[in-house]
Amino acid sequence: MDLRRFYHVVLKDDALADMSISYINDAYFMSKIAEKMNPDERRLIKKLIKVRPLSGFYEITIKPGECFHLIKNRIILKSGDSGFIHVEVVRRLSRLIDIHEAEKRYEEEQSSESAYNALKLRITLEDAHTPVWREVMVPRDFNFYELHLVIQKAMGWQGSHLSSFFSRGERIFVYEFEMEDGFRMEGGPEHLLASETGIDPLLTRAGTITYVYDYGDDWMHEVEVLGEMTLDHPEIPEVLHHKGPGPIEDSGGVDGFREVHDAIRDKSHPEHEEWLLWAKSQNYKERYPKKAINRTLGKIFGGKEPVTESNDPTVDM
Numbered sequence: 001m002d003l004r005r006f007y008h009v010v011l012k013d014d015a016l017a018d019m020s021i022s023y024i025n026d027a028y029f030m031s032k033i034a035e036k037m038n039p040d041e042r043r044l045i046k047k048l049i050k051v052r053p054l055s056g057f058y059e060i061t062i063k064p065g066e067c068f069h070l071i072k073n074r075i076i077l078k079s080g081d082s083g084f085i086h087v088e089v090v091r092r093l094s095r096l097i098d099i100h101e102a103e104k105r106y107e108e109e110q111s112s113e114s115a116y117n118a119l120k121l122r123i124t125l126e127d128a129h130t131p132v133w134r135e136v137m138v139p140r141d142f143n144f145y146e147l148h149l150v151i152q153k154a155m156g157w158q159g160s161h162l163s164s165f166f167s168r169g170e171r172i173f174v175y176e177f178e179m180e181d182g183f184r185m186e187g188g189p190e191h192l193l194a195s196e197t198g199i200d201p202l203l204t205r206a207g208t209i210t211y212v213y214d215y216g217d218d219w220m221h222e223v224e225v226l227g228e229m230t231l232d233h234p235e236i237p238e239v240l241h242h243k244g245p246g247p248i249e250d251s252g253g254v255d256g257f258r259e260v261h262d263a264i265r266d267k268s269h270p271e272h273e274e275w276l277l278w279a280k281s282q283n284y285k286e287r288y289p290k291k292a293i294n295r296t297l298g299k300i301f302g303g304k305e306p307v308t309e310s311n312d313p314t315v316d317m
Helices: 003-011 014-024 027-036 039-048 068-072 087-110 144-155 176-181 199-206 253-265 272-281 290-300
Strands: 057-061 077-079 082-086 118-125 133-139 163-166 170-173 190-193 208-213 219-229 238-243
Touching: 003 014, 003 077, 003 082, 014 027, 027 068, 027 087, 039 057, 039 068, 039 087, 057 087, 068 082, 082 087, 118 144, 118 199, 133 144, 144 163, 144 199, 144 208, 144 219, 144 290, 170 176, 176 190, 199 208, 199 219, 238 290, 253 272
Parallel strands: 170 190
Antiparallel strands: 057 082, 077 082, 118 133, 118 219, 133 238, 163 170, 163 208, 208 219
16 A cells, blocks of 8 residues: 555545645655654654565554654554554654764764854744745844744745744743733743844754744744854855745635645636735745845845844835
8 A cells, every 4th residue: 555545545534645645755844753753652663664564554552642743743643542654654764763863973973062153943834734844044143033034034924913932931022012911920931022032042942932923823833943053154044945835924824825725726726816816915926936035134134233123124125
């Protein structure tokens, strides 16, 4: 049973199966699963790789609480006390586990070289129907308002809605008026202002934080530190790599985005032209304009002073 047929047969939901296949075929998504897997999950994969089932997939017993990351990401499809995992997925994960462990050993050997002036980040739109991410390089001394602007430009947002950053112990408000109005519960996350909060201490401590844009559509972004870099000229942020379409503003969150995006891609869809015109009015681009975005970032951050809410040059752009 091939991988696509396996997911369509077991999930019994074509849309869900297509989404699962899309993520499994994304090397970055699979590599992040390999990194996050707990020791029991890794041992299971390394054990299964030694077996070649004739059916093309394994059926294994799953106890409560086991294989959290594999079940959460639909690598193992759970049915009662049993779980089903395709041999091809096991093969990919086994290879990625070995790569991750080798990279980790190398990073530990290089950890004595602690000087860096830039951070490489991955910004991933969560729960999208297809992988959507942007890899960016930003100066180490950036504040969170500057990071907010980079995310907006890299993802293709228009900045017409409110946004915030969240970590386990902090909520970082992009705009001062929202912070002043925000109610902080005793024992809840600390409230910080983006313009006054540097990204380096929090990001390097947490590793991953969340950026939410538009409290109605709730576009959730995972902001992950990929590495600490030393560059000759780190002052100007830059989009390095990208994957997936630009999300469409005001389309109703990830579910609405999928519906609109499907209509745009299908020229036979009865509302194809109507949706395409509307999406373009919302800043949708059929091809990712990486060079134009990097030119815009150069204009925004070309000055000598840090960019804050009070001197944001994008207000007039």
